[in-house]
Amino acid sequence: MTLIKSISGIRGTIGGVTNDNLTPLDTVKFAAAYGVWLQEYAKKDKLKVVVGRDARLSGEMIQNLVMSTLIGLGIEVVNLGLSTTPTVEIAVPLEEADGGIILTASHNPKQWNALKLLNEKGEFLNAKEGALILKIAEEERFNFAEIDDLGIITENDAYIDIHIDHVLSLPLINAETVKKANFKVVVDGVNSTGGIAIPKLLEEFGVEVVKLYCEPTGHFPHNPEPLKEHLGAICEKVVKENADFGIVVDPDVDRLAFICNDGSMFGEEYTLVACADYVLGKTPGNTVSNLSSSRALRDITEKHGGTYKAAAVGEVNVVIEMKKTKAIIGGEGNGGIIYPESHYGRDSLVGTALFLMLMAERGGSVLELRNSYPSYFMSKKKIELTPELDVDAILEKMAIKYSQEQVSTIDGVKVDFKANWVHLRKSNTEPIIRVYTEAETQKEADTLADKIMEEIREVSGI
Template sequence: MSKLMRSISGIRGIVGDTLTPQVLQSHVRAFLEITQAKRIVIGRDSRPTGDAIVQYVAGICRLSGVDVVDVGLSTTPSVEILTTHFKADAGIIITASHNPLEWNALKFLNNKGLFLGPDDVKKLFELADANQFSYPDYRTMGKYEVAPDADGIHIDGTLGIPFVDVEAIKAKKFKVAVDAVNGAGSYIVPRLLEQLGCEVVRVHCEPDGTFPRGAEPLPENLGDLREAVKANGCAVGFAVDPDADRCALVDGLGRSIGEEYTLAIATEEVLSQKKGSVCVNLSTSRMNEDVATKYGCEFSRAKVGEINVSLQMIENGCVIGGEGNGGVILPALHYGRDSLVAAALVLSWMAHHDGGPEKFVAENPAYSMPKKKFELGNKSVAEILPKVKAEFAGWTMDERDGLWLGSEKSWVHVRASNTEPVIRVIAEAPTAEEAEALCSKVEKLI
């Protein structure tokens, strides 16, 4: 039997193995206790188990006296936005994001559309483990409603962002390609782009419960998108993950330039219009710091995890931030990673610069960033980190989230995964050789 993964973002497991009806029931009831919710928004991605889990979770909520707003097939950022739009007390997103099809998950949101903080998550898991819940009688059963055109609410919000120059984008009449991995973004992302005046080439945009490529929008998974961009003469290609909170780019030359460039381009587009603080996580490229420095703006790093970045952004009053896996967070709309926001800001940058992502790549310092993960076997992260610390003696150190070690132009981050039973090693340096050497140093210690 595999292990149920529990983290700051919720719970995830293999359906029928670790993610069972009993597990769903105990964690949903615990969540309702934590939030004291009377009205809740529920959405899902395109996984074949999603609809059944929605009905089961909605039933638990209704039998607990909670009204349910079902927003159906929805991206993670859509559910975050819709939780506040419908004035709900909480939200549940049923998605295992980039995990394989046999997985599913529950992500828990508070009334602000944010993931729960560490203290609430700890309390939720304690209540779920105790599993001592009572239910009200039938007279207090919650109501159930299906939200009409939930996608339209998210799209309208994106089009209203002050940093997105809608008219300039429309004037360019861009031809673009989208690879939605047949996930939750299959309808909403192309629809947004069409409303921005783009001609859209669809790749894997049928939410039929299959993932025709690797779920993460990594270069090795984007061959079909690269071909579509080249074959159709597209200015850019957008790739999202199954719940569409991450967005990676293929440039107009048909090259996968990696997820890191999405946030950097979006950050430049925002800071060119309004200077302000920027916050990214510890595993995000130095490119964003370069952009912030260019505009004379403050820059900080937070622990990995959307809620950690969001809370630090709120504290610092940031105008933009996010995570380098293609997750752009723009407070002008909401404090969640959002592929629609990412795509709109990239197109706005393109409209203002008369060029595609390849122009940004050519005009900014290049970095190499290998991202690796290793099975732990019988070892624990706790016994590995002191060895890494000794190996990199003299480097700047941050121990808020595993171990981050930095020098003037390079850094390496070693941490346990929140979503998989592995240790992640991410390094960045000006050249591929230097970055790979940093990873190899750590790998030998693992």
């Protein structure tokens, strides 16, 4: 069982003992720390926080604990109930709230849950802000409200519909264009809130929807991370239904993957590539993804005359770089689409709409679209180290070894070779180095990864 305290929030497994798991006591402590930080940060007498959750089994319990803690601090809570991560992000500024909490462990299995923390813009907190909240929690520096100053809870279950209306109003989105295409789409909502939001959105575009695992019961029918090895059922369903394509989201609907019309994976790395292709074709500009994302985004960006930049891994880092470079679209290679015209957060509803527009205007099949893009293959491996080894020193040696190549050290070590790249990152929770590579064939990517892993063993003496 695990409790992970990071700058982006608190993530842990349900049950067990305090301080090692996400128990009710830990939930209250970190919700209180966030509330106290807001009081000190906002410097206002009356605060408002938006709270929403995915459909996982522990969600209602965790949400009740969080909301009760916040009103105990005198904070007003807007309860969205079952929602999505991007829906809560949109709701925060619309409610003129001071922050937001999303209760979701994203793609993690059912025993996990988490408190994801937002600022008044509906964006994830930065490292400094997250560190302050962890410090408040450690010191248990809480001062709860007296009886006449308790907060209140108001319910608002309309925000998924508001979110859909927001997507439909975006300048590059035209529902009538998509309706003419008469698409048929299979949706895997992994029995969470994507099963509510994505079919509703598709129906607004006149899409015939075939639902698969769209009941928000929280009983995930497969591993909820939208990877090829978990998606056999929808791949078969797309072919059986003669659908145009399939859509898969994770439990909180910030990661988006597509299934081609022949049942093959479009590739979650290419979700961002396709959406960027559409946006850049309409409004030329710059793009950003993280260092571990496919080189294909760079290729598409340059094809459209824009400039591509790579940020450190993590949504908040991508957003910072996007604002710095005035990027018009960005995200992460795990299927996360960030479109600033909408908001600075990964959003599968926005990504779905952009993809529908691309397909409606371009015509042809989804498989043909995938085959039109530069083809790269990734290898994702890890090398285990003994705890006493200095991982930073090992990475520094690898950077020196390849200093004649294009090297980035903003997040571990990334070495860009002419035809491929390798990205080395240390884990924050265990003594391992993650080794990601990308090349023009799977064999080349695997061979490069194995070569680098052997060199790490040599420089570390293991």
